[in-house]
Amino acid sequence: MRKYTPANFTDIKLTGAFWRERLDTVLAHTVPSQYRQLGSHGILESLTLPQPVPELRIPRTEHGFTTQIFWDSDVGKWIEAASYALSHRRDPEIEKKIDAIVDDLEKAQRPDGYLNCWYIGREIDNRWTNLRDNHELYNAGHLLEGAVAYFRATGRRRFLDVMERYMDHIAETFGPDPGQKRGYPGHQEIELALIKLYNLTGDKKRLDLAAYFINERGRQPHYFEIEAKARGDEHFWQGTQEYNQSHKPVREQDKVVGHAVRAFYMYSAMADLAAERDDAELKHACQVLWKDVTETRMYITGGFGPSASNEGFTTDYDLPNATAYAETCASVAMVFWAQRMLNIDLEGEYGDILEQALYNNCMSGLSRDGEHYFYDNPLESDGSHQRWEWHPCPCCTMNVARLIASVAGYFYSTSADALIVHLYGGTEAQLRVAGTEVGVKEVSDYPWSGDISVTLDPASETEFSLKLRIPGWCKGATAWVNDEPVDVAANTVYGYLDIRRGWKKGDAVRLNLPMPITRAYAHPQVRDDYGKVALKRGPLLFCIEQADNAEVPFDFVRLPRDARLEAQVLPGLFDRIVTIEAEGRLVGSEGWQGVLYRTAPPEEQSVTLTAIPYYLWANRGPNAMKVWIDED
């Protein structure tokens, strides 16, 4: 049983301008345009079986691999994102579309419950023969998450029934018993989907199957080796088992390695399982891995995985900026993991990283217009890195959509006697705390401002803790209850201000989180940030973009340690945002005419720089950008 349970996002209404804009964009533009893209790329059509001659739209690579095998997952993720959208605003058109997809899936499903359109359409006899590469369990997981979300949004259970049958089939196929395959996914995902299903239905065998996949992973003899041998295919294009975190049993893993999304989906499931089963060993493994990645392998954007070649991790402190992979999906997966860590222990650091990944790397993945995407999110660009409308492997598109459509679900959680606030922004919620229905109304202009007011409206006066996250970036937070000051420092435990009292209707808490502009420095071992500085304000990381600094050659700009920095509200830019005006220095080429070397250092002149929040970059055409600026 989880100690802390996230509030269901359907119980929370986003009213603040910041998230409202993002949510409306996803509802109005992202979800419908993604459906069009799924259609025009043949992905929807690929579900309609039997197809006369199953066409391979995405050719195989030299290794015999095609991204087309992911398509079921793309559909599952779109249904999930669309269902979150439906929770905000029902839409018969969208529901008709989903039902039609479910028709296809239901028809495609084999009598034994198996449901993978790629294998059914092409080579059903080869099913379950290449878990390592061919994503059957991954696809099943995403379809299952879609089915759970659709049921929660609409109460319709046909898709859920289809998926429950498929899960029954999977549970029969895989496990430690005689006649079962001792396999597990090549791309982790189904584990956390199964736990979602368990949280919905309470059916313990779903949790057991998730636990089996987690615990079996990486054991010897190694299943992927056995499986490859059986196929007569010894070639593994990724080289090492670190790639999919099957190099050792998960409880023994202490370094974050390999493909970042696989890793974080797995850690999410591990944290889920640790919380559900109060598994101290698994929790410890999560803590060790958390510490490892956040202390040595995380971009300041909350991005993860510097390398394109394995879409993942390399070595400690290897965090190049211009070539950063930092896949959108990896940051979304970090949000999942961080939330699940908060289900185990209420530690502000989990909320801090959740917020950091969400507001920066995740949001960078979706354009302002809601119809363009980043797969990789570099921290520096010469202007050549541009958003795309679609991608041969469109995982990030639906991942960022489902995150934003359900972002309200990350704001609150509850425990037996506490109402916990992790994120800030205008919301109206109806939550059950200590046995009582409590209306919660938060008014704030977060993340632009740290002035927050929370008004509680319990059905009856009830004693419980109101726990408010004091972000790690914040110094000198102040708070009042009904205009009585609260001693924030004395009452803050592990990053959460705990205000315990009998709450009655209309009780109001004011919280002020000061948001000065701060400078950020990276560990000196991060070679690519050495001698450089980044600017932050509140949860937002800033960057300079050429669009706001047309005449400034970024290669020659510095931000001295004592530079004037000033926050400015710009009503005309992206509706209304806060920018940073910074007094930089520009190294000029005056006096260098005909001179290649000299004894005097280059002259400098003052230059006014405008920095915008990182997540907004690349929304104004080809455009150079930089997060880390030379300091001295």
Added chain:
Amino acid sequence: MRKYTPANFTDIKLTGAFWRERLDTVLAHTVPSQYRQLGSHGILESLTLPQPVPELRIPRTEHGFTTQIFWDSDVGKWIEAASYALSHRRDPEIEKKIDAIVDDLEKAQRPDGYLNCWYIGREIDNRWTNLRDNHELYNAGHLLEGAVAYFRATGRRRFLDVMERYMDHIAETFGPDPGQKRGYPGHQEIELALIKLYNLTGDKKRLDLAAYFINERGRQPHYFEIEAKARGDEHFWQGTQEYNQSHKPVREQDKVVGHAVRAFYMYSAMADLAAERDDAELKHACQVLWKDVTETRMYITGGFGPSASNEGFTTDYDLPNATAYAETCASVAMVFWAQRMLNIDLEGEYGDILEQALYNNCMSGLSRDGEHYFYDNPLESDGSHQRWEWHPCPCCTMNVARLIASVAGYFYSTSADALIVHLYGGTEAQLRVAGTEVGVKEVSDYPWSGDISVTLDPASETEFSLKLRIPGWCKGATAWVNDEPVDVAANTVYGYLDIRRGWKKGDAVRLNLPMPITRAYAHPQVRDDYGKVALKRGPLLFCIEQADNAEVPFDFVRLPRDARLEAQVLPGLFDRIVTIEAEGRLVGSEGWQGVLYRTAPPEEQSVTLTAIPYYLWANRGPNAMKVWIDED
């Protein structure tokens, strides 16, 4: 007729410790060990024709190319270097070896004068069919330089006769007349060799042939295209005609491009020809090219050509440090060119660059023990760049040897009424100035000290100008004639202090060139040096090497703008050198335990750095090195 003529190095005796040590090393170690290497690599043997089955010791590349076709040139350069050594100290053993080589060459020479051992031994019918790639004229040039040097050293003219016959053959073969090939070298070199021959013999047709090669180069229709078509071989592995500077007629060239050694050998010959024929157009082309390369494409070491792929130039300000090619041969060739520019106009800049290339990049090419070499001379190394004993293409070995063995020839030149001093260091010379024999004795510990005393000993009192180069790096030079102060500023024209008077026996000039440690900064467009500083003292560039700074992680060291810098004489290091002790700053990792980003910049601590002259690096085993150090 040249306005200024370099003094023959045989008239100058090196007495100062600095050059004496280098010269003794070349005499005792470099020349003999190179002979052994030429023997053990089959290069000497390759001259003994006919060979039963001519073996191809250096296999051909995929383009059908083998460096074995250079071998004649290696022999020529060794004879040249050895002959310079003989000028210092006759040696019957060496002379016997050279005579034996001349025996072989004489026997190999064809009745028509042709002499290329590779073609004669293998495919004589294909001679003169691939000037672009196959180095026949280049080899001829180096053999000719060897013959001229051997004649000057010993008075024996058999080798010179052989080569004169070969030059007659070449003059018959190439030219604008009917029946002649309108060819010119793929690798320039023979042009300057022919002018050396002309300077020795006064035979004007040698100068004419050099002029033909210079003037024909790059004309349309393009000879290398015609030649390639005739061979039925359209493939040019170097891609463009810029590679060998045949992309346009030399007088129209205004950008330094392509292979650096080819370029500088050609510019040297152009300058020679401009001086000999008072050719204003050619002089102007040289001036434009000089300005281009020294203002945009020169390493602070006096190295040239950043790129290994074309052994040459890329784009303006592209001067990477760790991957710098900066071939030893290219700097040696720059010394040749600079000296020839000084034959045209007495401008201090030519002497400055000559000195810069000589004391830094050129000398880096030869190890302290005189038997190990650098082909490429990077400005930064992680310790993996090591000296080698020999090289598949051993051009640099003999090039640095012949330069050092003849270095005295760069110290002085004379004109009708002037004795000019370009370089400093202890010397004793006997020169003819204004019709009078003048003994010159210079005492100094240059480059360690800038205190210089020059005593003149004319056969009779004679009026002439004594012109002393005031290096561009020097501020506040002072001078005295017989203890009478000289107004240096008022009497310095284009970088040369002109002291004109009637000189009589025992007249002594004291010159003081202050040598504070100075900081050097590169043009801001040099991306790889941006925010960095280099240290210089006098003509010497310094570097930090791990051997002297064992505990200092070079990646984390800075040299603040106001750092204390102190010159120290270290008697125990490399005999006796001046080092720089610098008070640097080291970025530490204290306070970063478990922290990846923070608001406070990294702490720094003081660290004492020892810098040594760049030319001495890599003489103490594998060893990291850095010229450009982060400043702030």
